[in-house]
Amino acid sequence: AASPTAMGCGAGGRGRLLLTVAAVLTLLTRPPGSWGARIIGGHQVTPHSRPYMASVRFKGEHFCGGFLLRARWVVSAAHCFRDRDPRADLVVLGAHALRVAEPTQQVLGVSAVVSHPDYQPATHANDICLLGGGLNSSAVLGPAVGLLKLPRSGARPPRAGTLCRVAGWGSVSDFEDQPPGLMEAEVRVLGLDACNRSWTGRLKPAMLCTHSEDSQRRGFCSADSGGPLVCRNRAHGLVSFSGLWCGDPKTPDVYTQVSAFVSWIWDVVRQRPHGPQPSPPGVPAGAA
Numbered sequence: 001a002a003s004p005t006a007m008g009c010g011a012g013g014r015g016r017l018l019l020t021v022a023a024v025l026t027l028l029t030r031p032p033g034s035w036g037a038r039i040i041g042g043h044q045v046t047p048h049s050r051p052y053m054a055s056v057r058f059k060g061e062h063f064c065g066g067f068l069l070r071a072r073w074v075v076s077a078a079h080c081f082r083d084r085d086p087r088a089d090l091v092v093l094g095a096h097a098l099r100v101a102e103p104t105q106q107v108l109g110v111s112a113v114v115s116h117p118d119y120q121p122a123t124h125a126n127d128i129c130l131l132g133g134g135l136n137s138s139a140v141l142g143p144a145v146g147l148l149k150l151p152r153s154g155a156r157p158p159r160a161g162t163l164c165r166v167a168g169w170g171s172v173s174d175f176e177d178q179p180p181g182l183m184e185a186e187v188r189v190l191g192l193d194a195c196n197r198s199w200t201g202r203l204k205p206a207m208l209c210t211h212s213e214d215s216q217r218r219g220f221c222s223a224d225s226g227g228p229l230v231c232r233n234r235a236h237g238l239v240s241f242s243g244l245w246c247g248d249p250k251t252p253d254v255y256t257q258v259s260a261f262v263s264w265i266w267d268v269v270r271q272r273p274h275g276p277q278p279s280p281p282g283v284p285a286g287a288a
């Protein structure tokens, strides 16, 4: 059942709009990351039932999601790591309520971020990165910490209408409450052409869209970035960007289409079985 706490990100939006009038135009294509707060139209999951979920923190604050692919590799979105020294980042695994000192939590350092060499901030194309081997030690797999599978290499993206789920912890924005625990929404895949029309032709290949299956707003919001869209138990999408109002059907949620990056991911993982060497800031690592 839907939790009454899962309110839309638009609530309270007027106040925020007034505070950021100058930024409004750019927000239309802005990745979620500092606007609104949480998975919307969703519900709290059973604690630790999504053991692959990672909370990525910068200076102690959750700012993006991700998922555990291998004991030393987390997949997330490249836009989360722009202009950021990854050595200030931490990955928290095994969490449900982020502010609680849960015994299941494992905190790992990030020593390198391998962003896709063709990531384009202006269009959000190829918005994917690997935190990996960059994790300074190995996750210990168990009931609360586990791996999520990629789609098979070359797999087609899920068809329009496929039911998937997206989870995240939302943000610690000044304007929104924290969710009580990991939240998740059920969403349906929207055909890329229809989605591209809604986005007035601004979408690039290797993107995937979802929308709500009914009139309720559902989807991701700020600080859910990098988290997986799970369809048939595989990570088919990574939260990339949405419109000004979270869950707004006029601007469907857009994800990185993971199946287009499966060989890139395995190339990076195989080349760096013990993890990447720390890369100097500004130099895209793994640009193979």
Ligand SMILES: *[C@@H]1O[C@H](CO)[C@@H](O)[C@H](O)[C@H]1NC(C)=O
Pocket (backbone or CB within 6 Å): 090, 107, 108, 109, 110, 136, 137
């Ligand atoms: C990894 O990094 C975290 C955060 O910086 C630190 O607390 C932990 O001790 C480190 N672990 C190892 C094995 O270096």
Ligand SMILES: *[C@@H]1O[C@H](CO)[C@@H](O)[C@H](O)[C@H]1NC(C)=O
Pocket (backbone or CB within 6 Å): 192, 193, 196, 200, 201, 202, 203, 204, 205, 206
């Ligand atoms: C979206 O539409 C624009 C304009 O028609 C087109 O140039 C672009 O290739 C389309 N994107 C995708 C992913 O189909």
